[in-house]
Amino acid sequence: MLNKILNEKNIDAILISDKYSLRYFTGFTGTTGIALAVKEKKFFFTDFRYVEQAKIEVEKNGYEIVVIERKASDKVVEYIKNAKVKKLGIEDNSMSLAIFNEYKNKLEEVDFEMLGNSLQLARMIKRDDEIETIKKAVEIADKAFAKVLPLIKEGVTEKYLATELEYEMKKLGAESISFETIVASNYRSAMPHGVASDKKIKKEGFIKFDFGAYYNGYVSDMTRTIYFGENISDKHKEIYNIVLEAQLKAIKAVKAGIKVSELDKIARDYITEKGYGNKFGHGLGHGIGVEIHEYPYVNSKSDIILKEGMVITIEPGIYIEGFGGVRIEDDVVVKKDHGEVLNKTSKELLIIKK
Numbered sequence: 001m002l003n004k005i006l007n008e009k010n011i012d013a014i015l016i017s018d019k020y021s022l023r024y025f026t027g028f029t030g031t032t033g034i035a036l037a038v039k040e041k042k043f044f045f046t047d048f049r050y051v052e053q054a055k056i057e058v059e060k061n062g063y064e065i066v067v068i069e070r071k072a073s074d075k076v077v078e079y080i081k082n083a084k085v086k087k088l089g090i091e092d093n094s095m096s097l098a099i100f101n102e103y104k105n106k107l108e109e110v111d112f113e114m115l116g117n118s119l120q121l122a123r124m125i126k127r128d129d130e131i132e133t134i135k136k137a138v139e140i141a142d143k144a145f146a147k148v149l150p151l152i153k154e155g156v157t158e159k160y161l162a163t164e165l166e167y168e169m170k171k172l173g174a175e176s177i178s179f180e181t182i183v184a185s186n187y188r189s190a191m192p193h194g195v196a197s198d199k200k201i202k203k204e205g206f207i208k209f210d211f212g213a214y215y216n217g218y219v220s221d222m223t224r225t226i227y228f229g230e231n232i233s234d235k236h237k238e239i240y241n242i243v244l245e246a247q248l249k250a251i252k253a254v255k256a257g258i259k260v261s262e263l264d265k266i267a268r269d270y271i272t273e274k275g276y277g278n279k280f281g282h283g284l285g286h287g288i289g290v291e292i293h294e295y296p297y298v299n300s301k302s303d304i305i306l307k308e309g310m311v312i313t314i315e316p317g318i319y320i321e322g323f324g325g326v327r328i329e330d331d332v333v334v335k336k337d338h339g340e341v342l343n344k345t346s347k348e349l350l351i352i353k354k
């Protein structure tokens with residue numbers, strides 16, 4: 001895959017520095033490393049803390065491990081020069097200006113080619129083993145959610161529920177969480193990204209949970225909104241059902257060959273038709289993989305066409321300030337003629353009364 005990019009971009013080498021690119025292309029799970037891919041050879045640079053780990057994780061993927069002693073760029077520059085690289089691709093989306101300048105100053109003869117999102121785009125279509133890992137990450141999130149539902153009661157905080165979710169996910173094998181867990185109750189549920197706070201759970205309102213497991217380097221991402229209380233209003237029911245219907249309609253349209261903007265439009269048109277178009281202020285979804293938000297982004301502006309093996313989220317929402325909000329999100333694998341929903345947690349409106 002890296003050779004394909006080298007050829008397409010007509011460059012001699014790629015410097016891989018982004019954490020997620022390193023995980024994807026080299027297998028490295030540590031925090032300090034850099035890779036250099038030239039046509040015939042691949043090198044992975046790291047310091048003594050990670051050498052043993054790199055030998056296990058990275059060597060099998062065809063990289064020669066090079067130990068860095070002082071400044072990483074000195075060693076890397078030496079290899080770039082030895083390989084007689086004239087055009088070097090760099091990950092300009094994530095490399096810091098300071099690091100860029102270091103390389104630029106040491107490699108005056110070299111042309112730097114900005115790779116933009118090329119390496120990210122290369123990750124869009126998942127291999128079967130990647131899909132299996134994502135499935136496991138989804139299963140962990142589903143199971144953890146089932147464990148936490150019985151803990152919902154008046155007086156516990158959003159943070160308490162979030163912590164329990166995270167604890168359950170780790171007990172089920174997650175190495176970490178995909179992103180900061182969102183538990184947003186009552187009026188806070190109207191905040192699309194209301195990270196769990198010290199707010200105590202109170203009756204008569206929505207509680208929105210958005211969370212995921214990070215498992216073997218891959219993420220899951222799910223959102224469920226439940227109602228807590230005895231006296232649910234018609235408006236709560238109305239917006240819940242609109243979001244659910246919009247989500248189901250979009251999922252039904254998932255298949256290879258459809259534009260992601262069309263998918264977004266299906267959900268958005270339905271919500272708009274029901275009068276809440278201006279309360280759905282974000283895109284319909286995004287790709288997931290080694291990163292929580294990756295290509296293909298599913299929104300009205302993208303012209304990416306879905307292909308078999310992509311894994312995306314479908315997550316419409318309605319948010320009404322001062323009242324509350326609903327979002328429902330599943331992870332979906334794109335198949336030739338349908339979308340395979342990975343989440344097993346029910347999407348029927350769940351009302352918890354105790």
Ligand SMILES: [Mn+2]
Pocket residue numbers: 221222313315329
């Ligand atoms: Mn998401």
